[in-house]
């Protein structure tokens with residue numbers, strides 16, 4: 001007899017390499033994420049390696065390009081339509097490097113989470129993404145940085161914080177070495193933990 005546990009349907013939005021997506025897939029396999037299931041991966045960049053990771057793990061995926069739509073709202077609506085087909089309950093931005101408008105945010109209010117590679121409120125907001133975040137942290141001379149998982153609202157990187165983890169900066173760090181360490185020691189740990197935490201909360205509300 002098979003018992004099917006109730007799980008929330010998770011969609012992951014990506015733009016690049018997808019190491020955070022991989023951390024989520026691994027966490028699902030390892031039983032760190034039990035209350036959510038990744039059912040769809042959507043990329044806004046053609047050929048993003050994250051799509052390959054989804055395919056390798058039997059997860060449905062799609063590419064939605066902004067240039068194929070007349071406006072930001074139409075682009076976002078195409079993603080929302082896909083999400084409705086998959087009955088998505090929770091949206092995870094995992095290296096999704098496009099800012100979403102209120103049209104999308106209101107459609108999934110309190111159901112969108114993002115991972116950012118700094119300790120918010122430092123080095124965040126418009127223009128702070130990827131390597132740039134680490135360049136700025138090193139330029140400023142902070143001794144500690146880290147990663148944050150937060151809910152997404154209309155203010156870039158301004159939503160309620162779910163989890164944070166600090167990472168010490170080393171004297172000889174480069175933006176690249178720091179990015180790798182922040183991912184390994186912080187992002188790949190707290191993103192799966194946050195997905196489990198929020199999935200559990202959503203299940204309790206159902």
Ligand code: GAR
Pocket residue numbers: 014015016017018019020021050094095096097115116117128129130133183187
């Ligand atoms: C990650 O470091 C993520 O925190 C960052 O982009 C990288 C994506 O890597 N996101 C932002 O900077 C958002 N503001 P990945 O594609 O290997 O997961």
